[in-house]
Amino acid sequence: MKHKTLTQSMAWLHTWSGLIFGWLLFAIFLTGTLAVFDKEIDGWMRPEIPATSLSQSAAAQQALGYLARQHPQAKTWNIGLPGERSDTLTVSAGEQRRGGGTALDPRTGEPLAVRETAGGGFFFRFHFTLNLPRDLGIWTVGLAAMAMLVALISGIVIHKKFFKDFFTFRPAKGQRSWLDAHNATAVLVLPFHLMITYTGLVIFYLIYMPAAVDALFDGDRDNLGRALRGAPAEQQVRGERPTRSEAAELTALEPLLAEAERAMGPVSSLSIHNPGRSNARIEARPVLGNRIELTKGQSMLFDGVSGEVLRQPAVSRPSLLTQKVMAGLHFAQFGGYSMRWLYFVCGLASCAMLATGVVLFTVKRRRRHDGEGAVGALLYHIAERLNVTVVAGLMVACVAFLWANRLLPVELAQRGGWEVRVFFLVWLLSLGHAIIRPWRSAWREQLGLAAALCISLPALSLLGESLGDYLYLELTSVALGLLLAWPCWKLYQAPKERAPRRVGKQPVAQVN
Amino acid sequence: MALIAALLLACGGMLGLCLGLERHYKQLWHRLPSPMLRRGLRGMGWVLLAASFAVSVHVWGWAMGPVAWFGLISLAGLSVAFLLPYSAR
Numbered sequence: 196m197k198h199k200t201l202t203q204s205m206a207w208l209h210t211w212s213g214l215i216f217g218w219l220l221f222a223i224f225l226t227g228t229l230a231v232f233d234k235e236i237d238g239w240m241r242p243e244i245p246a247t248s249l250s251q252s253a254a255a256q257q258a259l260g261y262l263a264r265q266h267p268q269a270k271t272w273n274i275g276l277p278g279e280r281s282d283t284l285t286v287s288a289g290e291q292r293r294g295g296g297t298a299l300d301p302r303t304g305e306p307l308a309v310r311e312t313a314g315g316g317f318f319f320r321f322h323f324t325l326n327l328p329r330d331l332g333i334w335t336v337g338l339a340a341m342a343m344l345v346a347l348i349s350g351i352v353i354h355k356k357f358f359k360d361f362f363t364f365r366p367a368k369g370q371r372s373w374l375d376a377h378n379a380t381a382v383l384v385l386p387f388h389l390m391i392t393y394t395g396l397v398i399f400y401l402i403y404m405p406a407a408v409d410a411l412f413d414g415d416r417d418n419l420g421r422a423l424r425g426a427p428a429e430q431q432v433r434g435e436r437p438t439r440s441e442a443a444e445l446t447a448l449e450p451l452l453a454e455a456e457r458a459m460g461p462v463s464s465l466s467i468h469n470p471g472r473s474n475a476r477i478e479a480r481p482v483l484g485n486r487i488e489l490t491k492g493q494s495m496l497f498d499g500v501s502g503e504v505l506r507q508p509a510v511s512r513p514s515l516l517t518q519k520v521m522a523g524l525h526f527a528q529f530g531g532y533s534m535r536w537l538y539f540v541c542g543l544a545s546c547a548m549l550a551t552g553v554v555l556f557t558v559k560r561r562r563r564h565d566g567e568g569a570v571g572a573l574l575y576h577i578a579e580r581l582n583v584t585v586v587a588g589l590m591v592a593c594v595a596f597l598w599a600n601r602l603l604p605v606e607l608a609q610r611g612g613w614e615v616r617v618f619f620l621v622w623l624l625s626l627g628h629a630i631i632r633p634w635r636s637a638w639r640e641q642l643g644l645a646a647a648l649c650i651s652l653p654a655l656s657l658l659g660e661s662l663g664d665y666l667y668l669e670l671t672s673v674a675l676g677l678l679l680a681w682p683c684w685k686l687y688q689a690p691k692e693r694a695p696r697r698v699g700k701q702p703v704a705q706v707n
Numbered sequence: 708m709a710l711i712a713a714l715l716l717a718c719g720g721m722l723g724l725c726l727g728l729e730r731h732y733k734q735l736w737h738r739l740p741s742p743m744l745r746r747g748l749r750g751m752g753w754v755l756l757a758a759s760f761a762v763s764v765h766v767w768g769w770a771m772g773p774v775a776w777f778g779l780i781s782l783a784g785l786s787v788a789f790l791l792p793y794s795a796r
Contacts, residue, residue, distance in 0.1 A: 362731055363788070383788060387781055487770050487774070540778075
């Protein structure tokens, strides 16, 4: 075996780990980028929910009225409040369930007939589980994230002129342009790539590195949680002895909400235990992201009759705070819409970096794809097709998922499941299409389809009634569609323009 | 509003750093910059980036400001890199 230099072996590592995991990573990054706006997409997918400008306490009053009428005997009432990002007011009785509940019209307090949908949460779940069984998915994504770190570091090592080429982009020069674009999107957005990949791994530190929990707490997560909080077991509200209690009026919600907002920032939900009794308790939870720290699970407890504060929100210990800040950095719930947009655009840049990376692999080999032997040639052909499927096909599938939300009949049983099925079916079809068509046509047609579906997305709001306000989502969709139309248009031009040049001394097939 | 200010400052800063490099200066003006000018452009670039940092911290505070600033200068650098060859023609 020949002796290789460090750069050569790093280049080998970068090429192959980048290619194999690049496909997976592109899917993870694209859905993650979309998940930045998961609630907004979710709102779009439930057009029956009207846009409101009602205050939270007014909405909460409507919810209380409905719960008192429908579930006067329930132990617990849960109210999900509308907020900056969502117009949805949901209520449920009994144990709190995630994402469940009945949607109410905040103006009238009557239940709304909202279509069943997988919702924007699909992109979020796909982002970290790939729609596989949860633990398997999390492990796969974690492996891909490790590979991403490896590719980033090896990429820095093999980059010959990191600072000299900092701003270099030379368009319309074939392979050179692809390499430039890959380098520019990688180098200039490097802080984001490193941050998002590393913090992504930190979120599931207990799943990836369970040894300490197993050794110290016998794998008991609840025990660990208590130890981390550094608090004695909190008094369990639900476990309280059913002491004698008489009927009592619930305190006014408005001052209570104001107090919770002062202590924790905007409130996302309320749970009312023992409503209408003298031992009523009201638990208020904040929306995520008044600070970088991921405040999931934080809450504040009030006496439901007198309205006084029984428990202030907990303050994290430094070790836990570190993890929560890192998780918070990844979730991007802080800093409002401007930060959200920054994350979205940086995420798109990451997607562009991954896409140019995997495309570069085939562009390099298009001319002489048997340079690395028969296996290399076979891999080239597979890579060419998978590139189309993973990059263009996935984009078609994502937007087809949104189309399915509006086009599938509302009365269809298991409708949310069918939306997801449409997503995967379209993705599968795109693979078939990429196999039977020549690569240039496959790219052109799938990018064109994705662009057309994105640009015409606003037209869907004309079908049936849609009561929400989706201006920004629709504008974004159109903008993304135009962005996709650009490479598609370039592909149409390419062969014509290149024909005379090929006669000259430049046999490089150029695509852009 | 402040976001736009911080972004424009970051763009200006990145443009300064970029034109402070011989290759990119030549791309725009087809001649070599004098060492003085080059240093001036680079200095200006750093000053503008620092100003963008100050604006970010002012708006988002010490915790979130730097996060936003890294994002802003990344995007600013990216747009400078991708727009430069097109404006050079």
